[in-house]
Amino acid sequence: MCAHAIHCVVFVARPRHLLFHNSLKLFGTRTNDVSFYSSPHHHQTPTTQLNPPTMTEVKYEDLQGDGSLNSDFEQIPINIFPTPALGKLVVINSDTSLIEAVETLSKYNILAAPLRDVSQPDDAGWTDKYLGLFDMSKAVLAMLDVLKPGGKEPTDLLEEARACVALQKMTAGDLAKTNKLDPFVPVDQDSGTLLDPMLLCGIHGVRRVPVVKTPGGDMVNIITQSALIQTVSENLDRFVAVADTTIKANNLGTAAPKVFSVTTDDPLAKAFELIRKHDVSAVPVVDETGAIKGNVSARDVRLVIPSSKVYKLLHLPVRNYLDVVTQKDNSAICCTPDNTLGEVILKMVVSRIHRVYVVDEDQKPIRVLSMSNVLARFVKEPEGYFHDYFG
Secondary structure, three states: OOOOOOOOOOOOOOOOOOOOOOOOOOOOOOOOOOOOEOOHHHOOOOOOOOOOOOOOOOOHHHOOOOOOOHHHHHOOEHHHOOOOOOOOOOOEEOOOEHHHHHHHHHHHOOOEEEEEOOOOOOOOOHHHHEEEEEEHHHHHHHHHHHHOHHHOOOOOHHHHHHOOHHHHHOEHHHHHHHOOOEOOOOEEOOOOEOHHHHHHHHOOOOOEEEEEOOOOOOEEEEEEHHHHHHHHHOOHHHOHHHHOOEOOOOOOOOOOOOOOOEEOOOEHHHHHHHHHHHOOOEEEEEOOOOOEEEEEEHHHHHHHOOOHHHHOOOOOEHHHHHHHOOOHHHOOOEEOOOOEHHHHHHHHHHHOOOEEEEEOOOOOEEEEEEHHHHHHOOOOOOOOOOOOOOO
């Protein structure tokens, strides 16, 4: 068995597949292809610069670990993650109609897909070839913004969209012009290590990391924050120095900048609007005292596509929606400042939810812990690792 073996549990497609690794092969030699990045041993400056996502709750640079675990992650090759069960990844072309793109993601029950810039040739660099990750929730919110169904009772979103001239003309590429999409930041399949997505998803807040073959190869996988959290959760006994520390000890137990929330009496549309306006993944639902009662996330936004029943609840109180939809995603998963990082990770894994609310003694949310916040505590970005890629 490899001395640095890490058990890897990865969710890569629906149906989800489970994979355990007891022994791992060494990663290969780094290449000089500048259209993707690799570790600093042979690091090249990419052709495009990307700004890290805006943090509305916690600053990533304040949440890094001490770097003591970096070597554990750096010795694990990125190709431990299995490729999608369907054999290929869904890619959305920029000239595809916005409606068709949403229908495609809904059909395959996925939240995001790489957005291919059709104006770029096949031999273009990866960061030129892809505009970012086409996000289902942002696309639906854009459609709702155009339709503005406030004056009339909603019936069926897709039917209304197909009848709307403005939406008929919109393409998937138009979404990239008006919305901040997740960046396309690929890692090489043969030379990348687990440290790469840990740093990208933890320190820089990237939600999904494409894995590519270079030079000139195909995109073979996409690693999500959820997959990384799963992997860490299966190896908490290796990371006790970090996992056993409390939220408070990690400076995450005190009130953060404003936590956006809605009350049980607010319309569901207000929750969706806060998610869109502030680019957050979810908002807590609170009662008249401010105590947390539920959760509305970006995943809920996509439910208005397959379910006209949910769409019709758009302008009714959030409590109606929470009564109808009983998925775990709508439970507000909470912790206190005295919970450990390991306990928070297990809550995320068991509930399959992307954030945990830190609450006070009155059950009032005081800050949000995202998967990025948690992952960042297990790694530290070496100086110059990404050069000016995130300039």
